[in-house]
Amino acid sequence: MSSSKQPASTSFKAPDSSRLQLDEQGRLRHFLTTEGLSKDTLTEIMDVAESFSSVGHQAVKKVPVLRGKTIVNLFFENSTRTRTTFDLAAKRLSADVINLNIATSATSKGESILDTIRNLEAMHADMFVVRHSDSGAAHFIASNVEPHVSVINAGDGSHAHPTQAMLDMFTIRRVKKDFSDLKVAIIGDILHSRVARSQIHALNTLGVKEVRVIAPKTLLPSDTNSLGVHVYGDLRTGLDDVDVIIMLRLQRERMGSALLPSEHEYFECFGLTEEKLAYAKPDVTVMHPGPINRGVEMDAAVADGANSVILQQVTNGIAIRMAVMTLTLGQNKATG
């Protein structure tokens, strides 16, 4: 049989993410993944974020863009950092914010996700910011909400974390101005990283010259090449001539689970030190989504060094989340 045989079911699929994310006019309705979004859409997100980036410096750190809107932070998985930045972004846009930590409430009583969503919709929520340990959770919720409700993916399993990826793109753009000549290396646990997947799609859409991933095989997906990257198992080779280094956070539970032997050996092979940094371009930009395990992913000298933009990433995260909330709720008016 030829491999081009069409399965009988092809025409009856759930909507793919790119169609689900956009309305009929091609505007962003949900923000679930960077995959399938156009360069124009990603650029627009960064442009709107640029216009919001001054709000944090004002005496009154608020704009009235989403006044009267109700945003629900729906966290099925604990996260203080990410939830705080979404919380802050919503408040700076003058929205009303409800933080629900479902990990310790409804679902432990057996309520299904759909029941939770229906209840919150009945309270006239306008937006759900969703974090869940299952890949596909934000997509599932977006497929089931009422037409006026927007969903922002704040991290689903190992699938996607698009606002983190876009704040990284925003940070890169602010430092490097142009994407087209960049070689970017992503280092660490690609297999379990929703951040890496979203970054890879965004970097390729924005037209960088090359995306590399550097990791041991135990931390790589089985078909990494299909993601559109070059794979390296050796840090020094992989860093050669690189413009941007993105370190990934390594979960401590990966240690001693046959994925990795020890923190010591990981640091020796894949940890970023000043000595290894020298293999990259002199003006290389070093990024990390935080929180850093110093001495595991990178040593302190690199984390706090001149090439590091780690704290700028945090600041930029708020502007990016303000931009995505504004765009998805259809209030696309930059307030500069």
Next chain:
Amino acid sequence: MNIVIKNGRVVDPANERDAIQDVYIANGKIQSVGDKPSGFVAELSIDASNKWVMPGFVDLNASLREPGYEHKATIESETKAAVSGGYTSVCCLPDTKPVLDTPSVVQLILDKAELAGYAKVLPFGALTVGLEGNTLSEIYALKKAGCVAISQAPKNNVNSQVLRRALQYASTHNMLVILKPEDRVIKDDGCIHDGSVSSKLGLAGIPISAETLAIAQIIELAEETGARVHLTGVSSARAVTMIARAQSTNPAISADVHAHQLHLTELDVGTFDANYHTSPPLRSAEDRDALVAGVAKGVFNVSSGHQPHEAEAKQAPFPSTEPGISSLETVLPLMLELVDEGILDVSQMVSRLAYGPSQTLGLDTGCLSKGAPADICIVDPDETWVVDEEHWFSHGINTPYLGHQMKGKVTHTLVNGHLVFEK
């Protein structure tokens, strides 16, 4: 009742028959094919002009959900679905609640099946008590109560030593052991084929080695113990090669593949479509093509892998949904598609669905021999129909084919000479 099925194309691979003939039935058994028995007076005459008359299909892999999971399906609903899809015998995997590990549960299932009056139900007794993988069930008692085989499916949670002893013990009683080849340690929390789609979606993958390691273990233990072993629900190209090689030296090893695995691939999962969450997972196009070739060569028979679910079981993020397709009603059109493509001839199709599985289980069905039970399905191979909820019999409407046009429809099904389904 005396029944004659007239003018149909009779396809009966067991007797190497493929011709337009009449089938005569008396006392629930095949009386004659072709020549009218002397003195035969038909009380019912079924016109099968332009239709195919075939032995009813025998399923090697289905969960019927009763007792214990009646919110998903019942023996009545699923045996009705079975006969509407051309099946006259369906197995019942032991994953009921209570588990099918005692004669009383066997009896309950047989009673319910008889009361429903549709397909015959073939109970597969649990290999281990509670399917927990530790203690052998009373296999002899289960056999006496009516189990045609014993099985650990849909689980595969026995360690090598328990499995080795189970095969030794089962072969003592000449009992077929049906196993799902899946190394659960390698599978871990995987929910999709470990390949390009899992890499993209960030879903935990099930490597092919989860299947091939289990097959290697089972083949070795079958060889050593002399047990009759059937591998159910094979999914990968490497498995096809391994099983074909094993069969060349050990004829006591048989296998089946679910019909939908011959059509769908990992790409059908698309963007987290839980209707394509199956176990074993849908694999690559190369795997699918190798499975199809394996069916054509006779390495495998074809099973439904029927797993009916309530709607809520599929309404969650992909990894949290329950795997499985409600498939009894779509096996025939999926197989006919392979016939239309010239991959199988009609006789081979009937062999994979009826005669082959019946032989695996050591039954006297799956053929239209004189004196065999009159388990027959009549099929209009050209009728097209659309899969919709209204004309669907299974209580599980978890099928990825909903809304899809199918070609080939069962018009009549007879079990023991009783007309149990008529379109």
